[in-house]
Amino acid sequence: ILRPSMKLVKFKKGESVGLRLAGGNDVGIFVAGVLEDSPAAKEGLEEGDQILRVNNVDFANIIREEAVLFLLDLPRGEEVTILAQKKKDVYRRIVESDVGDSFYIRTHFEYEKESPYGLSFNKGEVFRVVDTLYNGKLGSWLAIRIGKNHQEV
Template identity: 40%
Template sequence: MGARCAPPEPAAMEPRAPYDDFPVVFLPPYESPPAWVPPHERVFHPDYNNELTRFLPRTIALQKPPGAQLGFNIRGGKASQLGIFISKVIPDSDAHRAGLQEGDQVLSVNDVDFQDIEHSKAVEILKTAREITMRVRYFPYNYQRQKERTVH
């Protein structure tokens, strides 16, 4: 006959620390949660459709006759550490017709990198150029952060 094994002894229960010993953490309130969208509607809903092509970099080409305005304003620069952004596009301008929009980050102008450039240098390049080839990408999140950080 085989020897019987004794059942394992129950593990000693470690005393648990009372709740009073844990730090209390207060989380900020979630101020404006997005509206709930039923799952069957999400495939057509803009917040759920995963259509990311509008965020891809694109090229904008503009001609600027002497004395003409560009048709858009920029803000930001090296001081904000977020880049140069389009802050205003004049309706029916060449820039508007070319597809430039508020919230676009300017990545480069005529092959000059605009991602870490001083605001004044960016303005100078844009004002003096007759032909402008811009690489931009729509980046509304960083544009909002940039607006909060800088005054121009």
């Protein structure tokens, strides 16, 4: 049953789905932008809509990188069904506070950074990942090192 704030849109995927995403597993996946004249735009998806499901895949608790990869992996011409909910006020707060993903990882190996933007770490260190699509780049995560006293450093 759709609530008044919900929308169910269906379209065939073209070159892309035509969406830019924000948020993450900590706050939900949101539409951050819709490509003009894309099927998603024509079907009424808007910036600030929270994506709840895509083709029967639940988008609750999904990291942003996983959501983007899922949409990218949909074959061209495939029917795309998106259940979304208008949440522009929540979306604005997410953008203003720059939140999205949040989970912890423990390293199981040592790594020496290869570029000035990389991060060296030792086996057994703990990090809190706060963005799995840092600067919009797949495979680029933003993580905060957790110190010995369990504080972010």
